[in-house]
Amino acid sequence: MPSGPRLYADLAHLWPLMSPPEDYEDEGACLRNELAKRLGSGRPRLLELGTGGGHLLHHLAGHFEATAVDLSDAMLAHSRRLNPGVTHQIGDMRTVRLGETFDAVLIHDAIDYLKTEDDLRAAFATARAHLRPGGLFLAIPDDYVETFASPRIAHETRRQDGAELTYVEYSTDPDPNDTEIETVYVFFFRENGELRVEVDRHTTGLFPIRTWDRLLLESGFEPERLDYPFSEHGAATYLWVCTASRHPGAA
Numbered sequence: 274m275p276s277g278p279r280l281y282a283d284l285a286h287l288w289p290l291m292s293p294p295e296d297y298e299d300e301g302a303c304l305r306n307e308l309a310k311r312l313g314s315g316r317p318r319l320l321e322l323g324t325g326g327g328h329l330l331h332h333l334a335g336h337f338e339a340t341a342v343d344l345s346d347a348m349l350a351h352s353r354r355l356n357p358g359v360t361h362q363i364g365d366m367r368t369v370r371l372g373e374t375f376d377a378v379l380i381h382d383a384i385d386y387l388k389t390e391d392d393l394r395a396a397f398a399t400a401r402a403h404l405r406p407g408g409l410f411l412a413i414p415d416d417y418v419e420t421f422a423s424p425r426i427a428h429e430t431r432r433q434d435g436a437e438l439t440y441v442e443y444s445t446d447p448d449p450n451d452t453e454i455e456t457v458y459v460f461f462f463r464e465n466g467e468l469r470v471e472v473d474r475h476t477t478g479l480f481p482i483r484t485w486d487r488l489l490l491e492s493g494f495e496p497e498r499l500d501y502p503f504s505e506h507g508a509a510t511y512l513w514v515c516t517a518s519r520h521p522g523a524a
């Protein structure tokens with residue numbers, strides 16, 4: 274991903290320090306319960322698209338037969354170490370076709386990186402293509418037009434094994450007429466007595482809630498929007514739990 278975010282390429286080594294796996298424990302338990310409630314007992318087959326470092330997946334992997342897909346080899350390397358029982362594959366959530374079906378498909382925060390309605394449609398088609406009839410698609414975007422207030426500024430300091438990372442996250446909506454927002458990260462990384470400062474820009478999608486609803490319906494899902502209490506920035510977030518209709522294309 275040469276022109277994509279540095280955080281998933283040359284700065285991917287910062288990910289475990291910036292957002293460690295233990296931060297995802299409660300979220301993992303919530304998703305496990307939600308899936309168990311709907312899929313029943315056993316060891317269902319789970320596909321995660323945009324797995325990143327596999328930090329969330331770490332709290333699911335023991336309960337599922339899991340497959341993980343991401344664009345970034347550097348991020349998947351973290352997940353391979355953390356989740357050795359999971360099958361990993363490089364791929365784009367908009368186009369990947371594994372030729373197999375699953376009981377559930379999950380797209381966590383990676384879905385933020387889809388910036389147009391066509392991108393969303395393509396990812397929903399990927400999810401649909403990998404689900405058995407009646408299977409579940411779970412999507413958890415961070416932002417909506419209704420919940421995002423520009424500018425949003427956050428900062429945090431994390432320490433581990435003698436290294437220290439402080440990052441500042443600055444998100445704005447430069448053009449309210451398009452479906453994108455921009456986040457600039459400044460990383461201050463101190464290790465072995467040396468301070469490195471790095472800047473990284475991420476462009477992510479911003480859509481009204483009704484757009485999500487409409488596109489999911491058009492893509493052959495029955496969508497349910499549940500309150501999701503794991504907001505990173507204090508604004509409301511939602512878990513979309515979508516059932517694949519029995520007949521593909523029958524919205």
Ligand SMILES: C[S@@+](CC[C@H](N)C(=O)[O-])C[C@H]1O[C@@H](n2cnc3c(N)ncnc32)[C@H](O)[C@@H]1O
Pocket residue numbers: 281297322323324325326327328329330342343344345348364365366367381382383384386
């Ligand atoms: C914030 S990270 C995900 C972190 C993950 N939730 C975890 O628990 O470690 C976002 C990920 O989305 C991936 N990504 C972005 N666009 C993608 C696409 N079109 N297809 C697959 N992965 C994508 C990036 O490579 C990155 O690894």
